Amino acid sequence: MHYKHFFSITFTAGILFIYGCGGGSTQQADTRETPAATPAGETGTTAGTADDKKGIGKFTDVPLTHPLDAKMVTAGEKTYDVKCGSCHKLSEEKLVGPGWKGVTDRRTPEWIMNFITNVDEMLNKDAEAQAMLEICMVRMPNQNLSDEEARAVLEFMRKNDGKN
Structure with missing residues (x-):
């Protein structure tokens, strides 16, 4: 009976490890070669567009506040x-995902908003997101944030980066 319990725990732990490291996902295959077109009526960009760093999703223009909106920062x-x-540090140090320090200097507000709200499509089609996935080796789960929550997270990121 003791061996059955040990095997069960070991098997479950192995499955969780493989899934957590992205081993259970095969969606990444061949999506880098051909950029997907944006469907009619939707906004955003396609993978491989060198001069447009807005990512893939509905955000094409994200107006920023000057100074920072304190209520949004708190939210x-x-x-x-x-x-x-639990996955991101506020420093440059990688935890599970990349550290947030400097993210608003490296990415446009539109890219950040599209990544937060459209993570699956971004990881499947956006070259920058795919490069991060290769480093982190774990797909970011969709947190199902509303547009307002995502915008508040962006404002908090800006504060973390010393923006005023």
Whole structure:
């Protein structure tokens, strides 16, 4: 009886490890070669567009606040604490996902918003997101954030990067 219990725990742990490391996903195959066209009526960009760094999704123009919106920063920090902090550090250090320090200097607001709200399509079709996936080796789960929650997270990221 003791060996059955050990085998069961070991098997379950192995499955969770493989799934958590992205081994259970085959969606990445061959999506890098051919950019997908944006369907009629939708906005966004396609993978492989060298001069457009907005990512894939509905966000094509994200107006930023100057100075930072304190209410959005607070809301974004709360979302970070609940949904983001277990995988992302606020420093440059990688945890499960990349550290957030400097992200608003490396990525456009539109790209960040599209990634947060359209993570699966971004990981499947956006070259920058795919490069991060190769480094982290774990697909970011869709956190199902509303547009307002995602915008608040962006504002918190801006504060983390020392924006005023």
